[in-house]
Amino acid sequence: SNSPMWWMLYDHNPSGAPSGGENLQTGNYQKFAVYLATVAKYAADHWNLHFVSVEPFNEASSMGWTSDGSQEGCHIGSEAQQKVIIYLREELDKRGLNQTMVSASDENTYDGALKMWTSFPDNVRASVGRVNVHGYSYFYGARDKLYDAVHKQGKPLWNSEYGEGDATGLPMAENLSLDLFWLHPTAWTYWQPFDIPGWGMIESDLGKGTTAAVASKYYVMAQYSRHIRKGMQIIGSEKAETVAAYDEKNKRLVIVTRNLDKSQNITYDLSQFGRITDGTVS
Template sequence: MMFTLKWIDYHNNQSVPGLGLNIARYNVGGCSWNTLISRNGTTTERMVESPNIPKFRQMEGYWLDGKSEDNPDDYRSWNWTADSRQRQMVGKAQDRGVDQLEMFSNSPMWWMLANLNPSGAGDGGENLRPDAYRKFAAYLATVAKYARDRWNMTFVSVEPFNEATSWGWTSQGSQEACHIGPEAQQQVIRYLRQELDGRGLRDVLVSASDDNTYDGAVKLWKSFPRDVRQLVARVNVHGYQYAYGQRKELYELVGTGAGGDGKKLWNTEYGEGDPSGIPLAQNLMLDLFWLHPTAWIYWQTFDGSDWRLIVTNPAEKQLGRLNHKYYVLSQFCRHIRKGMQILSTDRLNTVAAYDYQHKRLVIVSLNLDQSSVNITYDLTMFANITERTVVSRWTTQPKNDKRLYLIELHYAHGYFVNTFLSPATNQRQDKYGGSLANRMRLGLEIADKVRQAIPADTVLAVRISFTDYADNGWELKQSVELAKQLKALGVDLIDVSSGGVVSGIGYEFLDTSKQQHSAAAVIQLEAGIRTAAVGKIRDPLMAEKLLRDNCSTFVFIGRAFLNDPHWPYRASDQLKDRSFTYPKPYDWCIGWTAYMKWRKDLDNK
């Protein structure tokens, strides 16, 4: 499916177009489970494993102990039977049309690392030991040489880094990773060129540095001295700034245009959690318009969640559905093929490519309107186009998944995290007590971990009690500060409730629901985050007024729903909302009145 242009029979008799991809990236691993004599010579050491890394993300490496650098046939130091499945996949990809391979590394071998952990340092800082810079380069070069000689795998380039300037790679991470700062990268690049040349691999390019943002790539490239820039034959970057970032500036700095350093650019990793394919098309077009990459690579075509083209369960080895973005990507890669020239256009939503050999023009356009539009293309520069010219057209309608996936963390009503937040209950003397920052610490840490663990398109909400209704307790000003910090961690929504942590409060004498609605408006305005109003919202007109008055982005209905399971139908009728979608068995009903008439007729039978 990935590497052929043929139509493939997928499961359930589904026929799908192959994507015809022609580049594969090989991840050379940093894991092994052997025991070594420590550097001090008095103890033994083994790889330290993050408790959060799944087994299938531990990539098995080849160099076991740092010895026999010039003798890769020494089986005591080199295990060339490792990682057989990934190598088999590369072979199958080559059989099906892949003609360019790049090697990259998420982490050096574990024994090259200061803490022996190939997921990162404890604080996310430097983890590759300075005395291992050359060893790391020798490892990559040796694998590239062995792969060419023994496995029929010829790498066009070796990329030694993967988002290595990020401080987010820690010893508790869920994948192989390693922070390698700019100065260390410079040394590794110098050594890597030497080690490749010393093994007769002068034709293998050194690429760098797979930074995860365009801005980061600009900053990193500016930090490299001239001699290092000259050694880097191609600049790799990841597309995780999406619609933002210095694409144009990066191309002008390093690219083949006037004033650039004459390097080609690859976008070596892109992905997001929208299954529709619309952001994919938008960002791919922005890359082609401003960044001018000569390759564009989608991250993990098979994996769990809506990041992937094909949703799978790697742990269970199960194939799932095709996300609609699979078909959107096919509009680009099935028709814009290797060797074609991307033409300049004046439209961000149009990509044009020309095949000089077959005299074929390809135009891919994105329509974000809700209805069809007419687009006029000026083709006067193509003199041979006549009324008899055959024009083939393919259309993909991106499907918007209207389901809302939401996870809510409960920080209210006297539950565990609420007791940390409130100064009325938190009497701790450690880093989780005392100041507001300390009392918020646990809730922020939990939200951060959850945000990292769930899909990017899943809404993360936090329910809070905006006040304790008690002297020297939690109050609205602190709730605003908490909401600001939660937003910075990727929380999408604050569900604003109140009370529950301090006993003896006379709630029956307080108009808590009205205060909650007002607090939702204040938090939404001052913290700049969406809120949900809750509390005694029984009437549809009241719910509608809260939304129209911008008190909140959402209203959450609880007891009213338990009281009346048909509340949405009644609200639809009362608000005269004819866009409401009934369950399929009730399609023939129109509105609440028709539904109730049916129920009455049924009761009379």
């Protein structure tokens, strides 16, 4: 959820508070949870759409959600998040959605996510089924420390949103590699494949419903997504530039290495695999 319903907010504005501060009324913490759980239940009953998880927040610790903003958003601090998470877990369970996880907190940086997660007491962490984070600190931030804190609690971790305006796709490839090397997410999600030049892998005018050029970024992503397939396990590599994925069923290893602008000689140590057959290079 980008924001609770307008009438749940102090200033009745789903873009944020005037100063970017706390905006969800204390008396509406549970009502917000009821609203989210009710939507999830309706989707299951009427559309046969079963949510794996419900995320009540979107970059909610940010003070950038202000009433004059052009996008829905709401600052919700740690104490309020804790209460909403507990209420949401209860409301999902009341509706028989015991298998639907509460995910949190989709903070926009790795350090922000670490700060929020470690601020939660054990009972709140127990109510969270998966930790989500956005990758908008790009090349910076304690990815490894966030992973350690989340993994210690036995929770899966997603990078649930990444995007930037470079159509070459090279910054995306670098950050994807850094995430897989340090963050160990079980899902990595790009912002929108169809969007304005730079942000979109396919240039689009969403208002007019038209598409234009296919950016290099699309083909860069394809080097990962066409070869690293569902069910493969990301395995360790010596350097962050290289992503290695193993298909146990088909005994297939995929290696994707990011180009560092200059020609380079790279050696891969595959001695631990035992028997190696000839591979292909693309």
